Amino acid sequence: KDKYLYLNNFKSGRWPAGNPETGYLNCDGSPTKTYILDTRRKKGITEYWQLNFGKRPAEELYDIELDPFCLNNLADNEKYQNIKTNLAGGLKQKLTLQGDPRILGNGDIFDNYIYRGAVRNYYNRFMSGEKIAAGWVSETDYETDNLN
Numbered sequence: 001k002d003k004y005l006y007l008n009n010f011k012s013g014r015w016p017a018g019n020p021e022t023g024y025l026n027c028d029g030s031p032t033k034t035y036i037l038d039t040r041r042k043k044g045i046t047e048y049w050q051l052n053f054g055k056r057p058a059e060e061l062y063d064i065e066l067d068p069f070c071l072n073n074l075a076d077n078e079k080y081q082n083i084k085t086n087l088a089g090g091l092k093q094k095l096t097l098q099g100d101p102r103i104l105g106n107g108d109i110f111d112n113y114i115y116r117g118a119v120r121n122y123y124n125r126f127m128s129g130e131k132i133a134a135g136w137v138s139e140t141d142y143e144t145d146n147l148n
Helices: 031-043 047-053 078-097 107-111 122-127
Strands: 004-008 059-063
Touching: 004 078, 031 047, 059 078
Parallel strands: none
Antiparallel strands: 004 059
């Protein structure tokens, strides 16, 4: 609203681009993705990895006029608490009016929609050892380190 962007990450413990061990499936393979992953793995530089693949805090607040790329999260800055509170209240009100399951206590429904494609239940199948072709990610995208 106005010059601020407020985000509520309802499940901040989740990986926004998909789980590392399955290759960040919500981000297609590309030279840029490979570079960012390799930079973290080989050089220990995590800045770009965090911006692209890292977990997000429960709340984010950005001044999109001063910070159009949303790099400086103001959510924990005391100076912006009134703005954050007002925007959070407005978001909750709108989501309640729309019947959004996350506000009504049923947000897990999004994890239970049936997917009919060949990669249905990919995570569980992959974690039990099944090799499933995910043609939109590179073999090198899969993480072997535990990043939790």
